[in-house]
Amino acid sequence: MSELSVNGLNGLSYLPGYFNRGAQEALLEEIRAVVARAPLYTPAMPRTGNAFTVRMSNCGPLGWVSDIAGYRYQPHHPDTGQAWPEMPAVLTALWKDLAPNAPDPEACLINYYKESARMGLHQDRDEQTFEAPVISVSLGDTATFRVGGLSRKDPTKSFRLQSGDVVVLGGDARLAFHGIDRVLKGTSTLLKTGGRINLTLRRVIPPR
Numbered sequence: 675m676s677e678l679s680v681n682g683l684n685g686l687s688y689l690p691g692y693f694n695r696g697a698q699e700a701l702l703e704e705i706r707a708v709v710a711r712a713p714l715y716t717p718a719m720p721r722t723g724n725a726f727t728v729r730m731s732n733c734g735p736l737g738w739v740s741d742i743a744g745y746r747y748q749p750h751h752p753d754t755g756q757a758w759p760e761m762p763a764v765l766t767a768l769w770k771d772l773a774p775n776a777p778d779p780e781a782c783l784i785n786y787y788k789e790s791a792r793m794g795l796h797q798d799r800d801e802q803t804f805e806a807p808v809i810s811v812s813l814g815d816t817a818t819f820r821v822g823g824l825s826r827k828d829p830t831k832s833f834r835l836q837s838g839d840v841v842v843l844g845g846d847a848r849l850a851f852h853g854i855d856r857v858l859k860g861t862s863t864l865l866k867t868g869g870r871i872n873l874t875l876r877r878v879i880p881p882r
């Protein structure tokens with residue numbers, strides 16, 4: 675585990691290779707089962723309705739969605755109207771391992787990047803609490819991701835995320851600007867047709 679230093683923010687930890695190849699394959703099977711019930715959909719940007727280049731799904735009691743009306747968490751899939759599938763036990767175990775004092779995760783956002791997909795610089799602030807960290811798992815092709823500071827104007831640093839890597843965004847880093855610049859084609863054999871999956875585990879509602 676290593677602390678990444680960006681703009682002096684505390685709470686940004688990087689765990690390269692947290693999941694070995696066998697564990698990545700097992701996790702991928704769990705995600706395939708989720709996506710079989712809650713298909714990847716194409717979110718739209720608020721106001722403009724422009725399509726995201728990333729396709730998404732969720733598991734857990736809540737899921738993050740975006741459409742012309744805005745960003746929000748909701749308990750059902752925007753297309754099927756069905757409740758999101760349960761969060762796989764391996765993900766709740768990951769959370770317990772890395773955020774033992776945080777309340778249970780309520781949402782796991784599944785991002786699927788094809789070769790040309792990107793995610794612009796943004797903050798994760800649609801949750802009603804920022805007490806818990808966000809925990810990210812990367813599967814498939816390597817991505818270059820960028821992390822800045824608490825202001826959009828702050829300088830950014832870029833890092834590579836490989837299949838099996840985990841990042842914990844806690845403390846001040848929880849509200850850092852970040853994004854995915856590109857996915858490096860052909861860098862992993864995990865996904866037979868290439869691309870990248872990122873999972874982000876989140877607590878949405880303050881604990882009671």
Ligand code: MD3
Pocket residue numbers: 783785793798808810817819821841843847848849850851852853854872874
């Ligand atoms: C959170 N996902 O879903 S995860 C997102 O790889 C998102 O799909 C990216 O941003 C992805 O909202 C990045 C890794 C990450 C990196 C820096 C962060 C998440 C972060 C900084 C603050 C909060």
Ligand code: FE
Pocket residue numbers: 796797798852
């Ligand atoms: Fe984000």
